[in-house]
Amino acid sequence: MFTGKDIERFANIETPFYYYDLTLLQQTLSACASAAAMYNYHVHYALKANFNPVVLNAIKEKGFGADCVSIGEVQRAVELGFRAGKIVFAGVGKSDREINQALDADIFCFNVESVQELGIINDLAASRGKKARVAIRINPNVDAHTHHNITTGLDENKFGVNSWDLPACVQALKDAENLEFVGIHFHIGSQITSLEVFRNLCTRVNEFAAWFEDKGFVVRVLNVGGGLGIDYHNPDAQIPDFSSYFQVFNEFLEVKSYQEVHFELGRALVGQCASLLSRVLYVKNGKKKNFVVLDAGMTELMRPALYQAYHQIENLSKAGKAAALRYDVVGPICESTDCFAKELELPETARGDLFAIRSAGAYGEVLASGYNLRERAPALYSES
Numbered sequence: 001m002f003t004g005k006d007i008e009r010f011a012n013i014e015t016p017f018y019y020y021d022l023t024l025l026q027q028t029l030s031a032c033a034s035a036a037a038m039y040n041y042h043v044h045y046a047l048k049a050n051f052n053p054v055v056l057n058a059i060k061e062k063g064f065g066a067d068c069v070s071i072g073e074v075q076r077a078v079e080l081g082f083r084a085g086k087i088v089f090a091g092v093g094k095s096d097r098e099i100n101q102a103l104d105a106d107i108f109c110f111n112v113e114s115v116q117e118l119g120i121i122n123d124l125a126a127s128r129g130k131k132a133r134v135a136i137r138i139n140p141n142v143d144a145h146t147h148h149n150i151t152t153g154l155d156e157n158k159f160g161v162n163s164w165d166l167p168a169c170v171q172a173l174k175d176a177e178n179l180e181f182v183g184i185h186f187h188i189g190s191q192i193t194s195l196e197v198f199r200n201l202c203t204r205v206n207e208f209a210a211w212f213e214d215k216g217f218v219v220r221v222l223n224v225g226g227g228l229g230i231d232y233h234n235p236d237a238q239i240p241d242f243s244s245y246f247q248v249f250n251e252f253l254e255v256k257s258y259q260e261v262h263f264e265l266g267r268a269l270v271g272q273c274a275s276l277l278s279r280v281l282y283v284k285n286g287k288k289k290n291f292v293v294l295d296a297g298m299t300e301l302m303r304p305a306l307y308q309a310y311h312q313i314e315n316l317s318k319a320g321k322a323a324a325l326r327y328d329v330v331g332p333i334c335e336s337t338d339c340f341a342k343e344l345e346l347p348e349t350a351r352g353d354l355f356a357i358r359s360a361g362a363y364g365e366v367l368a369s370g371y372n373l374r375e376r377a378p379a380l381y382s383e384s
């Protein structure tokens with residue numbers, strides 16, 4: 001929710017820019033950290049959601065670990081002071097260079113996504129005279145009931161080791177001299193809004209953990225990934241219900257005394273703490289449609305173009321005025337999918353009006369693209 005004071009502050013600032021509410025970020029992080037502490041859960045923040053250094057610094061200061069998907073993310077986490085012993089590294093396509101550099105950084109573990117990758121990590125660790133800690137990312141074939149483009153835990157998805165490849169995995173682990181098995185990892189998708197899905201995940205995690213232990217392995221780490229969604233329709237609700245989320249795992253996950261439960265939350269921690277601020281360049285009143293053309297586009301927030309994702313859009317210059325007309329809210333990019341909303345009811349809008357596109361903290365600034373030779377939009381932070 002933007003106050004008159006915020007709008008005054010924005011008056012002379014060139015758009016577009018991302019605006020981060022650092023107080024809300026702190027509150028969200030504290031809510032998650034204290035809910036997780038109730039059960040001694042370990043939370044690794046998924047850097048892919050937002051690797052803005054100011055945001056990352058706040059997350060590191062709260063003691064979260066880091067979940068990375070490239071050596072660039074591992075290095076960013078290390079540079080910003082995340083402890084190597086709290087960094088995990090997933091990804092279906094880790095290159096040899098990335099594996100070598102992560103071995104040198106002595107990260108907590110690789111979340112391994114194929115039998116072939118296990119062999120490669122073993123060979124690279126051997127040539128460095130090291131032992132690599134590994135967890136097996138299992139694809140549990142659990143439906144996350146989210147947009148199909150952000151589902152990751154079904155048989156048809158590229159992620160993780162499928163159940164039918166697990167015997168080969170066990171053999172590879174037994175043969176490998178330079179691997180230390182630490183546990184099992186899962187991540188079934190993003191923007192999951194039904195807790196029932198996590199309950200189903202717990203059932204599968206229990207089965208796979210028992211299966212590995214039956215084969216003679218000690219499963220020390222149960223990493224259940226991330227995926228907790230946020231309410232894009234209600235950005236002012238702001239802080240996700242972390243307590244209910246962790247409660248599901250507390251109730252349905254079978255955890256032995258020597259086991260640790262790890263999470264990899266991204267969106268839930270940072271999604272609501274930023275908005276994309278943009279001004280109206282032109283209003284086109286057509287016969288069939290009215291268009292509001294903003295100075296921000298899919299290059300600054302790609303989610304609507306990628307997934308037809310909903311983001312709440314507010315005309316801050318006309319706050320308190322009743323909706324008068326329907327507009328398609330579009331950007332300046334040379335693509336027809338460069339559209340933030342269709343047929344949106346807004347107060348009568350004019351050139352120069354300031355717009356806020358809410359819930360842009362996760363997969364917003366990090367997905368920015370230089371398409372059309374656009375300059376990167378800067379970030380602005382709340383004053384506290």
Ligand SMILES: Cc1ncc(COP(=O)(O)O)c(C=O)c1O
Nearest residue numbers: 046187190226227264265266267
């Ligand atoms: C392996 C892994 N862990 C964690 C996350 C974070 O997901 P989310 O931002 O939905 O919490 C992702 C992204 O989907 C992921 O691929």
Ligand SMILES: N[C@@H](CCCC[NH3+])C(=O)O
Nearest residue numbers: 048150190191303362363
């Ligand atoms: N980029 C996606 C999430 C992908 C999560 C990574 N596997 C989104 O904005 O919703």
